[in-house]
Amino acid sequence: MARFIRNIVIFSFLMLVGLGACEYYARRQPDVYSGKADYVAVNGGDIETLFIGSSLTYWGVAPNVWDGGKAYNLAFNGQTIDMVYYLLKRRMKDMPNLERVILEVAYFTFFDSFFEDTEHWAKWIPYEVHLDVGRHPKLSRYGFEISCPSIFRQKVVPWAEQPLENCDSLGHADYRNLSVRSTEWKSSKDLIIQSHTISDWENVPGNYNYFAGVLELCRRAGVEVIVCMFPAHESYYTRIDPGQLAKMYELIGTLKSRYGFRFLDYFKDARFNDGDFFDVVHLNNDVGAHKFTRILHDDIMKSF
Amino acid sequence: MQFISVEFLLFLPSVFCAYWLLRRWVWWQNLFVVMASYMFYGWADWRYLGLIAGYTLWSFFSGILIGSSGNERFRKGVLWATVAVNLGVLGLYKYFDFFVDNFNRVFTAFGMPLDWVTLNLVLPVGISFYTFQALSYTVDVYRNKIAPTKDAISFFAFLGFFPQLVAGPIERADTLLPQFQRMRRFDYVKGVEGMKRVLWGIFKKMVIADNCALAVDYIFARQTEMDGFNLLTGAFFFTFQIYGDFSGYSDIAIGCGKLLGIDLMENFRFPYFSRNIKEFWQRWHISLNLWLRDYVYIPLGGNRKGVKRMLFNILVVFAISGLWHGARWTYIGWGLYNGLLIVGFLLAVMLLNSNRMAKPIQKMWWWGKCVAIRKVGVALSVISTFLAVMVGWVVFRSGGVQNAVMYLKDMFDFSVTSGFAYSQTWPVLCYILFFMAVEFAARNRRYALDFPSAGLMRMKIVRWVVFWGLAMATFLLGGEPCSFIYFQF
Numbered sequence: 001m002a003r004f005i006r007n008i009v010i011f012s013f014l015m016l017v018g019l020g021a022c023e024y025y026a027r028r029q030p031d032v033y034s035g036k037a038d039y040v041a042v043n044g045g046d047i048e049t050l051f052i053g054s055s056l057t058y059w060g061v062a063p064n065v066w067d068g069g070k071a072y073n074l075a076f077n078g079q080t081i082d083m084v085y086y087l088l089k090r091r092m093k094d095m096p097n098l099e100r101v102i103l104e105v106a107y108f109t110f111f112d113s114f115f116e117d118t119e120h121w122a123k124w125i126p127y128e129v130h131l132d133v134g135r136h137p138k139l140s141r142y143g144f145e146i147s148c149p150s151i152f153r154q155k156v157v158p159w160a161e162q163p164l165e166n167c168d169s170l171g172h173a174d175y176r177n178l179s180v181r182s183t184e185w186k187s188s189k190d191l192i193i194q195s196h197t198i199s200d201w202e203n204v205p206g207n208y209n210y211f212a213g214v215l216e217l218c219r220r221a222g223v224e225v226i227v228c229m230f231p232a233h234e235s236y237y238t239r240i241d242p243g244q245l246a247k248m249y250e251l252i253g254t255l256k257s258r259y260g261f262r263f264l265d266y267f268k269d270a271r272f273n274d275g276d277f278f279d280v281v282h283l284n285n286d287v288g289a290h291k292f293t294r295i296l297h298d299d300i301m302k303s304f
Numbered sequence: 305m306q307f308i309s310v311e312f313l314l315f316l317p318s319v320f321c322a323y324w325l326l327r328r329w330v331w332w333q334n335l336f337v338v339m340a341s342y343m344f345y346g347w348a349d350w351r352y353l354g355l356i357a358g359y360t361l362w363s364f365f366s367g368i369l370i371g372s373s374g375n376e377r378f379r380k381g382v383l384w385a386t387v388a389v390n391l392g393v394l395g396l397y398k399y400f401d402f403f404v405d406n407f408n409r410v411f412t413a414f415g416m417p418l419d420w421v422t423l424n425l426v427l428p429v430g431i432s433f434y435t436f437q438a439l440s441y442t443v444d445v446y447r448n449k450i451a452p453t454k455d456a457i458s459f460f461a462f463l464g465f466f467p468q469l470v471a472g473p474i475e476r477a478d479t480l481l482p483q484f485q486r487m488r489r490f491d492y493v494k495g496v497e498g499m500k501r502v503l504w505g506i507f508k509k510m511v512i513a514d515n516c517a518l519a520v521d522y523i524f525a526r527q528t529e530m531d532g533f534n535l536l537t538g539a540f541f542f543t544f545q546i547y548g549d550f551s552g553y554s555d556i557a558i559g560c561g562k563l564l565g566i567d568l569m570e571n572f573r574f575p576y577f578s579r580n581i582k583e584f585w586q587r588w589h590i591s592l593n594l595w596l597r598d599y600v601y602i603p604l605g606g607n608r609k610g611v612k613r614m615l616f617n618i619l620v621v622f623a624i625s626g627l628w629h630g631a632r633w634t635y636i637g638w639g640l641y642n643g644l645l646i647v648g649f650l651l652a653v654m655l656l657n658s659n660r661m662a663k664p665i666q667k668m669w670w671w672g673k674c675v676a677i678r679k680v681g682v683a684l685s686v687i688s689t690f691l692a693v694m695v696g697w698v699v700f701r702s703g704g705v706q707n708a709v710m711y712l713k714d715m716f717d718f719s720v721t722s723g724f725a726y727s728q729t730w731p732v733l734c735y736i737l738f739f740m741a742v743e744f745a746a747r748n749r750r751y752a753l754d755f756p757s758a759g760l761m762r763m764k765i766v767r768w769v770v771f772w773g774l775a776m777a778t779f780l781l782g783g784e785p786c787s788f789i790y791f792q793f
Contacts, residue, residue: 004495018776
């Protein structure tokens with residue numbers, strides 16, 4: 001027995017050494033989380049306009065075409081409204097000159113699962129490691145990159161999964177261009193709609209409170225909030241659940257009457273056509289995002 | 305609790321240490337096994353602990369009643385009552401909605417809609433496994449194959465032993481129960497074998513099954529858009545997903561058992577190297593197939609009542625095997641398909657052995673003399689068996705019979721309109737290649753990491769490097785973790 005336990009201990013130690021080496025290596029590989037954290041830490045004082053939300057914003061807003069510069073995209077793939085709240089709460093103080101936040105609202109925003117409740121809770125880990133936003137009660141408190149396999153493996157085993165996502169210097173995704181769009185890009189509509197349509201509305205009150213929390217944070221900091229609904233392809237908005245969409249508009253209406261923000265709705269905007277999308281709900285990074293950012297800029301600025 | 309989880313990583317070493325600290329007191333050790341097993345089972349949902357405890361008590365007392373009575377009618381009555389209750393509970397949870405739904409459809413089709421309601425009960429994890437294990441005990445006591453135990457704690461440990469509780473192997477009382485009734489001693493060699501089995505099981509689950517699962521989900525979700533080549537790839541990946549998943553679980557279960565000094569039966573013996581379908585079923589899910597042989601096939605008459613009856617019995621057994629996996633027509637179809645393959649194989653063998661065919665075959669005796677021809681023949685038979693099994697897995701995996709038919713139809717048009725649709729196909733193929741190379745090298749040994757005592761593997765440092773490399777590769781290359789497929793059965 002003693003021999004067995006001794007061997008197990010030695011083997012476990014060797015495993016820890018191996019995993020430690022992996023952690024060390026992974027920490028030194030740049031990713032969108034560390035890149036954005038570094039940018040906000042160093043250049044936070046330059047940011048006047050902040051875009052924040054999920055992949056719709058991450059892919060669909062190009063701050064480099066925002067006239068006057070000083071805009072930054074702090075959105076991430078899969079970033080739900082609770083994560084937006086904690087991220088802003090922690091990072092807003094690093095942006096003392098922030099004038100406006102352009103906050104995404106989508107068909108699914110109020111219905112999503114909270115990150116800590118889902119099987120994807122490990123996605124909190126990069127928030128803990130790089131953005132200093134710790135929330136999840138499980139392993140993320142220890143902040144190991146290796147505990148988030150989906151991102152960790154992209155760094156250490158580049159062939160194993162999707163390549164590590166990257167963004168430009170202003171936080172805009174730059175890997176979903178029109179040239180790499182699948183010829184079958186509309187075919188995934190059913191899967192996307194299915195994942196965005198949530199029959200169980202038990203998270204609505206929680207998400208509503210997080211959304212209100214974001215608005216409250218901005219109000220206290222004297223930052224203007226503009227809530228924006230992103231354009232979607234016709235094959236998406238004609239097939240989604242009208243009940244869920246109506247509920248979303250109802251909640252936005254309630255929040256608007258309480259906080260008085262501007263709401264810009266491009267959801268069914270006919271100016272966006274097939275060439276602007278990467279899939280039925282995301283704008284592509286080169287054409288659609290640039291077009292949308294210009295339109296958004298003009299609409300916001302002309303009202304001043 | 306899942307085997308592949310942080311909780312289990314803490315659970316197993318804790319159980320291991322406490323278990324061996326109690327090694328001098330068998331009763332307490334067994335009680336500890338029961339407590340640990342119930343904690344393992346109730347981790348995600350404690351509500352079904354009552355169900356498994358009820359099953360265990362019911363089987364325990366029925367065993368005593370059957371064993372202590374000399375009245376045959378009474379013994380038979382208790383046996384049937386036990387079988388009825390066990391299968392009734394299983395049927396209620398697993399099959400009730402399926403049959404009600406189908407009755408409703410059939411009657412509605414004839415213009416007589418029924419208002420029978422479905423129950424939508426959540427299926428308790430592992431119910432099919434421990435129901436069959438409990439049934440085998442009762443039947444064996446009735447057949448006087450084993451004496452009924454009066455040691456309730458041992459019996460609870462036998463039926464609830466956590467490594468094999470939720471997905472087998474389906475153990476027999478005559479092999480597992482005595483192990484709980486005698487004092488266990490820690491055996492270093494057995495412990496090392498246990499660790500090796502656990503390591504290889506985790507590798508199979510995380511690197512093979514979970515990576516294949518991503519590809520399979522991708523392809524099956526888009527089956528109408530895929531060409532024949534990609535559909536074939538999807539079927540190929542699922543063939544390895546289900547093998548890596550289920551045999552990986554069995555390896556971990558057997559390994560955990562060995563760490564606790566308990567030998568569980570082998571459930572897989574390199575099935576994808578089988579030379580015919582009959583051999584495949586002797587190597588795949590062995591514990592279920594032996595169970596069905598002993599408690600269904602033989603009582604139905606087995607091969608004692610003529611060829612026609614034997615073939616019919618085989619089809620019945622395979623239909624039950626399919627239904628055991630779940631209340632879906634695709635599972636029943638998969639079972640019948642395999643039954644038909646076996647029937648076809650047996651008929652072919654009978655035909656070849658008949659007088660009419662024997663002579664021409666004997667004239668070709670020189671075929672067998674040539675080693676190269678023999679090897680090619682073996683390779684072809686292994687490949688054809690593999691392909692036949694793979695077709696069955698498409699039916700098994702599909703969401704419905706119509707989907708399965710469409711999938712197979714499109715797959716067999718062999719169209720190639722593009723390359724691999726799933727972007728990570730090549731890495732996954734490389735993992736499978738490595739996996740099969742290891743299994744091929746070990747096909748004549750007991751398990752994959754059972755290294756020969758000669759050659760390079762004789763050196764401890766080499767073995768340690770291999771184990772360390774495998775463990776690191778598992779961590780680095782594992783796919784998105786997903787639940788074991790057989791948990792749902």
